[in-house]
Amino acid sequence: MDIIQQESIHTLKALTQSAAKVAVVGHTHPDGDALGATTGLALALLSRGKKDVCCVFSDTPADNLQFILSPEVTYLFQDRNAEKAEACIREADLVFLLDCNAFDRTEGLKDALEASSARKILIDHHLNPDRSRFDAAFSTPEISSASELLYWVLKALEWDVTLPVGTALLTGMTTDTNNFANSVYPSTFRMASELIAAGVDRDALLQKIYSSYRENRVRLMGYMQYEGLRLLPGGGAYMILTRDIQRRFDLREGESEGLVNVPLTIGAVRLSLLLKEDEGHFRVSIRSRKGTSAQALAQRYFHGGGHENASGGKLFIGPDIASPQEAATFVENALKDFLK
Ligand SMILES: [Mn+2]
Known part of the structure; x- marks a missing residue:
């Protein structure tokens, strides 16, 4: 090597x-x-x-x-x-x-x-x-x-x-x-x-x-795919795990692992984001299909980076968005701009 x-x-x-x-x-x-x-x-x-x-x-x-x-x-x-x-x-x-x-x-x-x-x-x-x-x-x-x-x-x-x-x-x-x-x-x-x-x-x-998860994780995965998934024209997809949802499903650290990959199983999706609300910010996970750069999106909009097709970053409440409710609009605008 x-x-x-x-x-x-x-x-x-x-x-x-x-x-x-x-x-x-x-x-x-x-x-x-x-x-x-x-x-x-x-x-x-x-x-x-x-x-x-x-x-x-x-x-x-x-x-x-x-x-x-x-x-x-x-x-x-x-x-x-x-x-x-x-x-x-x-x-x-x-x-x-x-x-x-x-x-x-x-x-x-x-x-x-x-x-x-x-x-x-x-x-x-x-x-x-x-x-x-x-x-x-x-x-x-x-x-x-x-x-x-x-x-x-x-x-x-x-x-x-x-x-x-x-x-x-x-x-x-x-x-x-x-x-x-x-x-x-x-x-x-x-x-x-x-x-x-x-x-x-x-x-x-x-x-x-x-195969060692708790029941709540399986139920959360189902809920987010049914209720939480948003698809945008151009192949973008995102989900927002708000504090409310985390509480409702008694979500612990690590239990949403893998959720961000699910939208990429849809043929038309080439970029998938998962936002998880945390103290003062959202943790952002990004996955992309080959040919679309998760890394570039993470760097440009979310103060992050990582790998070409798997990156992460943050969306800060205060500097980036005024309130948690604005996260969806921020993501939609970022994806619209990035995928054009
Ligand atoms: Mn690693």
């Missing part, structure tokens, strides 16, 4: 060897890839004899992703214990940033990362990585996930990919590709094939990822 340069592998090896305290950091609102990659790397470092390793996130993972967390690994969540989470980054002499392209994607941890004098390594697959901040950067959008990229980095390091490491990485890749539906490359199948041959239980994984 040309993305993995021998020079960066040497740097990673040397920095890991000399590091006493390692912080492994993932992006805000961690998804399966961020959790799988950080867990996989922490486990790999522990099995290499590193004693002081912690994974740090700005917020606690959704209930349905908690199964990815390993009992062997120390996790620190800033929303639970800000002092400990920030101290871990402050005291680390080596920091890994996984599944995000820049410090600000960790939200509340950004200041701690900027203040840190630790050596830093990036392992990511988003567009436009902030390479200047890192001693070594492994980054390409031509790969399924950070978990897959980490797998090939571990292979290049000639470190053992143990069963727990492999399980974490296969989980991250599976969730980021939506179970092999998008961003799949020949290397992705190779990774999966090698891990399954090594004994990773994919059936058990799929059960945990896709």
